[in-house]
Amino acid sequence: MSNKIIIVTGASSGFGKDTVKKFLNDGNVVYAGARRVERMKDIEKLGAKVMKLDITEDESVNVFIDTIVKEHGKIDALINNAGYGAYGMAEAVSIEDAQRQYDVNVFGTARMTKAVLPHMRNKKSGTIVNVSSIAGKLTTPMCAWYSSSKFALEAYSDALRREVKGFGINVVLVEPGAMNTGFFEVAEKEVRKIDHPKAYAKSVDAFLNAMAKAYKNPPSTEKVVNTIFKAVNTQSPKARYKVGTDAKMGGIMARLPDKMLDSILISMYS
Numbered sequence: 001m002s003n004k005i006i007i008v009t010g011a012s013s014g015f016g017k018d019t020v021k022k023f024l025n026d027g028n029v030v031y032a033g034a035r036r037v038e039r040m041k042d043i044e045k046l047g048a049k050v051m052k053l054d055i056t057e058d059e060s061v062n063v064f065i066d067t068i069v070k071e072h073g074k075i076d077a078l079i080n081n082a083g084y085g086a087y088g089m090a091e092a093v094s095i096e097d098a099q100r101q102y103d104v105n106v107f108g109t110a111r112m113t114k115a116v117l118p119h120m121r122n123k124k125s126g127t128i129v130n131v132s133s134i135a136g137k138l139t140t141p142m143c144a145w146y147s148s149s150k151f152a153l154e155a156y157s158d159a160l161r162r163e164v165k166g167f168g169i170n171v172v173l174v175e176p177g178a179m180n181t182g183f184f185e186v187a188e189k190e191v192r193k194i195d196h197p198k199a200y201a202k203s204v205d206a207f208l209n210a211m212a213k214a215y216k217n218p219p220s221t222e223k224v225v226n227t228i229f230k231a232v233n234t235q236s237p238k239a240r241y242k243v244g245t246d247a248k249m250g251g252i253m254a255r256l257p258d259k260m261l262d263s264i265l266i267s268m269y270s
């Protein structure tokens, strides 16, 4: 049992909600943030401190963090989990949608991190866990914006880890493969709203079929949740954890020569 002050973003669904439960079970104080507060009633009943949070808005982030600091004077861990996949062919996704993708997955994470860091530096301790993806290591057709947002998150986290290590703060990346959350439902909606040129129709279908297959019987969130929990409760965690067989395979594939990888991925998605 521990008594840490923990923040989890994207707590209305998937990894975020299950991570909240795990930390509550261990006796921590858990602040759960997301836009759809009505979807967090169950974790509120379990003891989570639920607050509306939109990580794309400075005001929302500042109110969220100020409330916690007023109530407890410290933050032990920030789990930057909120995110989604804006999939679609690079030619067809609007710049507005691409910017929105970065505003959540990259700048939203940065907004939360900037607000939390002064408090962790003061205490000379803390852990920041950034939920990335295997898509932050390896990209496929249809994945230009989601993947590049996660590649950016990986580089951001590597720089940050090296900047704040000396203040006693750990920065950890978690890189899951496909898992059973609300992710696929949101991703599919993103694809279906795009008006792709006919020339891409077969590739878009191939991608959606591959996604549907990957998400047909996906593993539960358990391994990701346990990895996040371990990262927060380990003195010296690893810089990154790949979670899931597909994530581990993806990590190996990412090291293949470009020409070989191109031909594998092009044939898979056409």
Ligand SMILES: NC(=O)c1ccc[n+]([C@@H]2O[C@H](COP(=O)([O-])OP(=O)(O)OC[C@H]3O[C@@H](n4cnc5c(N)ncnc54)[C@H](OP(=O)(O)O)[C@@H]3O)[C@@H](O)[C@H]2O)c1
Pocket (backbone or CB within 6 Å): 009, 010, 011, 012, 013, 014, 015, 016, 033, 034, 035, 036, 037, 053, 054, 055, 056, 081, 082, 083, 084, 085, 104, 108, 131, 132, 133, 134, 175, 176, 177, 178, 179, 180, 181, 182, 183, 184, 186
């Ligand atoms: N599941 C997978 O297969 C998989 C694989 C690799 C990586 N990931 C990553 O895992 C993380 C969590 O996703 P998930 O799989 O658990 O999907 P999910 O079930 O769809 O949950 C996503 C969460 O992000 C929140 N969110 C989205 N936009 C937000 C915003 N502007 N402000 C605050 N919260 C926001 C959503 O809450 P509201 O909509 O209520 O705000 C929701 O709680 C994401 O970063 C995703 O990229 C998922």
